[in-house]
Amino acid sequence: MNPIEAETKKVEGRDPATVRLKREYEAEVENKVASDYSHIVWAYGIIWALFAIYGVILWRRSVAQRADLDALTAKLAGK
Amino acid sequence: MRLLRQTWLLARNDLRQEARQLELVLTAGFFTLVVVVMFALAFFGLAADVQRKAIPGMVWLCVAFVGALTLTRVFDREREAATLAALLAAPVDRLAIYLAKLVVTLAILLLCSAIMVPGLGLLFPAAQVFAADPLALIVLMVLGCLGYAAIGTLFAAGLATSSGKNVLLSVILYPLTTPVLLFALVATQRLLDGHPELWNTLAQMAALDVVLVAVGAALFEAVLIGAANPGAPAQARAARAARFAAPPPAPPP
Amino acid sequence: MSKYVPYVLLAGAAALFPYCVQRVFLHTPIEAEMGTAQKIFYFHVPLAWICMLFAVVCGIAAGIQLSKRSERAEAVAVAAGEMTVLAGLGVLITGPIWGDATWGTPWTGDARQVSTALLWLVFVAYLLVRRYGPSNSERIAAALAIFGAIDVPIIYYAVKIWKTTHPQTGVVGSLPDSMWNTLWVCLLALMMLSVAFVWIRAGQERTASALDRAWIAAESPLPKPA
Numbered sequence: 001m002n003p004i005e006a007e008t009k010k011v012e013g014r015d016p017a018t019v020r021l022k023r024e025y026e027a028e029v030e031n032k033v034a035s036d037y038s039h040i041v042w043a044y045g046i047i048w049a050l051f052a053i054y055g056v057i058l059w060r061r062s063v064a065q066r067a068d069l070d071a072l073t074a075k076l077a078g079k
Numbered sequence: 080m081r082l083l084r085q086t087w088l089l090a091r092n093d094l095r096q097e098a099r100q101l102e103l104v105l106t107a108g109f110f111t112l113v114v115v116v117m118f119a120l121a122f123f124g125l126a127a128d129v130q131r132k133a134i135p136g137m138v139w140l141c142v143a144f145v146g147a148l149t150l151t152r153v154f155d156r157e158r159e160a161a162t163l164a165a166l167l168a169a170p171v172d173r174l175a176i177y178l179a180k181l182v183v184t185l186a187i188l189l190l191c192s193a194i195m196v197p198g199l200g201l202l203f204p205a206a207q208v209f210a211a212d213p214l215a216l217i218v219l220m221v222l223g224c225l226g227y228a229a230i231g232t233l234f235a236a237g238l239a240t241s242s243g244k245n246v247l248l249s250v251i252l253y254p255l256t257t258p259v260l261l262f263a264l265v266a267t268q269r270l271l272d273g274h275p276e277l278w279n280t281l282a283q284m285a286a287l288d289v290v291l292v293a294v295g296a297a298l299f300e301a302v303l304i305g306a307a308n309p310g311a312p313a314q315a316r317a318a319r320a321a322r323f324a325a326p327p328p329a330p331p332p
Numbered sequence: 333m334s335k336y337v338p339y340v341l342l343a344g345a346a347a348l349f350p351y352c353v354q355r356v357f358l359h360t361p362i363e364a365e366m367g368t369a370q371k372i373f374y375f376h377v378p379l380a381w382i383c384m385l386f387a388v389v390c391g392i393a394a395g396i397q398l399s400k401r402s403e404r405a406e407a408v409a410v411a412a413g414e415m416t417v418l419a420g421l422g423v424l425i426t427g428p429i430w431g432d433a434t435w436g437t438p439w440t441g442d443a444r445q446v447s448t449a450l451l452w453l454v455f456v457a458y459l460l461v462r463r464y465g466p467s468n469s470e471r472i473a474a475a476l477a478i479f480g481a482i483d484v485p486i487i488y489y490a491v492k493i494w495k496t497t498h499p500q501t502g503v504v505g506s507l508p509d510s511m512w513n514t515l516w517v518c519l520l521a522l523m524m525l526s527v528a529f530v531w532i533r534a535g536q537e538r539t540a541s542a543l544d545r546a547w548i549a550a551e552s553p554l555p556k557p558a
Contacts, residue, residue: 032368035433039369039429043430044372046429047422047426050421054418058532058536062532065543069539069543072546072550247460247469250460250461251457253453254454254457294478301399302471304471
């Protein structure tokens with residue numbers, strides 16, 4: 001045998017067909033993970049936005065009520 | 080029993096007035112026909128077995144539409160003549176008012192069902208299975224319409240004020256009547272398929288109807304008191320609206 | 333002292349949320365069948381529980397409001413009703429997002445989805461009647477809330493026997509411990525947040541009624557006692 005061949009290791013599974021198949025699987029997984037993450041981000045984002053908007057609504061009502069109370073106090077004081 | 084007698088008197092009064100002019104019966108009946116024809120138009124092209132699956136939906140959607148229309152009209156007389164307050168002032172058991180209106184609504188709905196079911200049988204061959212078990216069919220329609228009328232009468236009475244914002248009745252009615260309609264859908268499907276558990280479902284519907292009529296009767300007085308006497312809350316709301324519309328007063332120096 | 337309760341809850345929820353997110357994404361393993369998209373479930377399910385809980389609370393409060401003419405109960409009912417609509421909206425949006433990610437279909441029409449949608453509609457109607465109803469619609473709205481709270485189990489059962497052919501998507505049944513614990517943590521955070529909001533909102537409603545009465549008294553022409 002060729003002395004160089006004797007020292008090299010035999011490589012398995014590197015034929016072009018298998019490699020292409022493996023790359024396809026990896027691309028599929030990557031697409032799924034990316035799509036999943038985009039769905040997750042949308043879902044969490046929407047939940048957060050809903051609660052934040054409601055919090056803002058409560059805050060604004062609180063401010064308006066405080067102003068109303070001040071107006072009433074002023075009116076009673078001035079009467 | 081006094082309650083039954085009062086209920087009968089009130090219901091007979093309403094039905095007699097209706098029989099004189101037939102206004103509600105004719106319009107509701109005609110509307111039923113229109114809906115049936117519209118369903119025929121919409122679903123005629125479907126294959127026979129698919130039509131069969133659509134029939135329960137058609138029946139009960141028709142009931143829902145006719146019911147919403149009927150309910151607003153049943154209380155029209157009270158709204159126009161403001162007789163609701165008068166009824167409440169009279170020494171009549173509140174429950175009798177509720178049951179009387181319920182009976183009238185049920186009568187109209189059953190009349191429309193009598194038009195609708197044969198109509199569907201004519202237009203859709205799949206619906207002819209209805210003729211096979213007429214007892215079950217009648218029981219089914221009575222129970223379904225009763226449950227629908229129980230909820231509808233309560234809220235139509237509550238909304239029977241002079242301002243007549245009837246859009247709200249539809250907004251309330253459709254989501255709330257879905258339990259009854261869902262059970263009715265299951266029962267109708269089982270009737271069409273000849274399912275062995277049909278009478279089981281009908282018994283469940285009867286139990287549901289008992290619950291709905293009981294809750295409706297219990298809440299009727301509370302809701303009606305609100306409808307007949309608009310009072311402090313309305314005043315408060317009007318005052319609040321005026322306050323926020325006008326510019327706030329300047330603070331004292 | 334008790335007026336600080338909601339703010340303490342809010343602060344607690346705010347502190348807990350980063351921990352929740354960390355647990356969901358870094359600590360809990362990826363579910364074998366659905367992959368990463370299943371992580372939506374850790375907020376979706378608690379929101380659904382909160383929606384149903386506050387629907388029942390609203391119904392009970394409405395019952396007390398009618399039977400005892402209680403203003404406090406009415407305030408709680410309004411606040412609970414709003415939270416039901418809010419949480420329900422969250423459930424109805426994240427559910428289809430999850431469905432789309434996992435099965436490609438946003439709406440499966442199974443019992444849970446339909447009954448949640450109907451529950452949500454009933455309580456939206458509750459809020460609409462309160463705001464746009466004729467002059468004394470508070471009582472009608474209360475009746476609506478009571479019916480709504482009763483209807484929920486009925487609708488769920490009815491849709492279940494209707495759709496018996498649909499495969500049951502039972503996700504919560506058999507979960508490994510790590511996922512259960514993460515679920516409980518997220519539930520705790522969301523509960524603190526929603527209870528705080530309901531508390532604040534109910535307080536605002538009572539303040540509004542008190543202010544109304546005060547304004548009417550201030551503007552009435554009757555002479556005040558010296």
